[in-house]
Amino acid sequence: MPPSSIPVLSIAPFLCPTASHDEKADTAATLDAAFRTVGFAHLTAHGIDAAQVDACFSWSKSFFSLPPSTKLLSPHPPSGSHHRGYSAPGVEKLSQNVFTPAELAALRAVPDYKESFDSGNPADATQPNIWPPEGVLPGFQPFMEGFFFELEGVVKAVLRALALALGLEEGFLERKHAQALFQLRLLHYPPIPADMLRKDEAEVARIAAHSDFGTLTLLFQDEIGGLEIQDPVSRRWRSADAVPGAVLVNVGDLLERWSNGRWCSAVHRVVGPEDAEDMIPARYSIPYFATADPGTVIEALPGCWGEDNPKKFEAVTAWDYVQMRMAALYAGSGDDDDED
Numbered sequence: 001m002p003p004s005s006i007p008v009l010s011i012a013p014f015l016c017p018t019a020s021h022d023e024k025a026d027t028a029a030t031l032d033a034a035f036r037t038v039g040f041a042h043l044t045a046h047g048i049d050a051a052q053v054d055a056c057f058s059w060s061k062s063f064f065s066l067p068p069s070t071k072l073l074s075p076h077p078p079s080g081s082h083h084r085g086y087s088a089p090g091v092e093k094l095s096q097n098v099f100t101p102a103e104l105a106a107l108r109a110v111p112d113y114k115e116s117f118d119s120g121n122p123a124d125a126t127q128p129n130i131w132p133p134e135g136v137l138p139g140f141q142p143f144m145e146g147f148f149f150e151l152e153g154v155v156k157a158v159l160r161a162l163a164l165a166l167g168l169e170e171g172f173l174e175r176k177h178a179q180a181l182f183q184l185r186l187l188h189y190p191p192i193p194a195d196m197l198r199k200d201e202a203e204v205a206r207i208a209a210h211s212d213f214g215t216l217t218l219l220f221q222d223e224i225g226g227l228e229i230q231d232p233v234s235r236r237w238r239s240a241d242a243v244p245g246a247v248l249v250n251v252g253d254l255l256e257r258w259s260n261g262r263w264c265s266a267v268h269r270v271v272g273p274e275d276a277e278d279m280i281p282a283r284y285s286i287p288y289f290a291t292a293d294p295g296t297v298i299e300a301l302p303g304c305w306g307e308d309n310p311k312k313f314e315a316v317t318a319w320d321y322v323q324m325r326m327a328a329l330y331a332g333s334g335d336d337d338d339e340d
């Protein structure tokens with residue numbers, strides 16, 4: 001496994017009102033290059049206090065440590081289109097590290113061994129938040145609502161950089177995300193026997209290889225590791241461990257389409273850490289999924305097509321695109337997978 005070669009760049013020029021045009025242009029060009037080749041970048045100077053990120057991980061641990069029956073008081077609805085609340089991994093006794101043959105068999109039946117809690121913009125009427133009942137984890141809801149809006153600020157800074165990279169007016173992409181119908185997800189991968197996650201003969205993944213649906217995803221992860229990104233050209237996997245103080249950002253499928261394939265939505269997965277022996281420890285991560293406002297028409301952006309580079313995709317609204325992807329995801333499965 002080659003060491004991570006995901007570019008690390010400061011997004012500060014798009015958060016600082018006094019940044020010069022040259023500083024912005026440099027950052028925009030670096031981000032553009034990263035998204036054209038890797039589809040991912042580590043962003044430093046993103047403006048979110050380390051203490052806030054730590055606090056979010058603490059809330060996540062507190063939530064997932066609740067008894068299963070308490071977590072299920074804020075259940076993710078059975079439909080795939082309302083992405084809020086708690087989704088269980090489908091096996092019981094999550095917190096135990098002792099696996100009986102029956103439990104191992106149950107584990108094998110679970111494609112992605114993880115549990116999650118999703119929340120979104122409190123103003124999103126189509127997907128209302130589903131919080132734990134009053135008295136369960138006081139302070140959790142206000143923290144998540146505040147953190148949601150902090151992360152919105154980072155997404156918007158990235159969108160300003162991307163617009164500039166295309167020679168567009170800086171607010172062009174940001175305005176297409178004005179409603180901020182985004183999704184903040186807490187993810188917990190419980191401890192699991194190491195041999196079940198061996199890459200060659202993996203029986204379950206922490207999260208199977210996939211690409212994200214929307215425009216951009218931000219990701220904070222703990223130090224356990226295991227996130228891998230597939231190189232879009234060579235198809236080789238490279239590890240994408242956390243860079244202290246940075247947030248990872250990646251291109252989603254909608255942005256790949258919108259940019260006419262200029263920016264790549266790279267396939268990624270979470271596997272067991274390489275040096276794990278008997279048990280792979282728990283892992284926590286915090287993805288934040290951004291997408292364009294539902295009525296936005298997604299067709300090749302200016303600067304992404306021309307005579308030598310024709311439009312590759314038909315125009316579609318952001319809403320229709322998500323519906324189309326959801327329909328494909330849930331077709332025939334009859335279950336409630338929670339892919340983003």
Ligand SMILES: O=C(O)CCC(=O)C(=O)O
Binds near residue numbers: 284
């Ligand atoms: O847990 C991680 O590090 C990655 C999560 C992810 O890729 C996703 O939820 O889409």
Ligand SMILES: [Fe+2]
Binds near residue numbers: 212
């Ligand atoms: Fe993902």
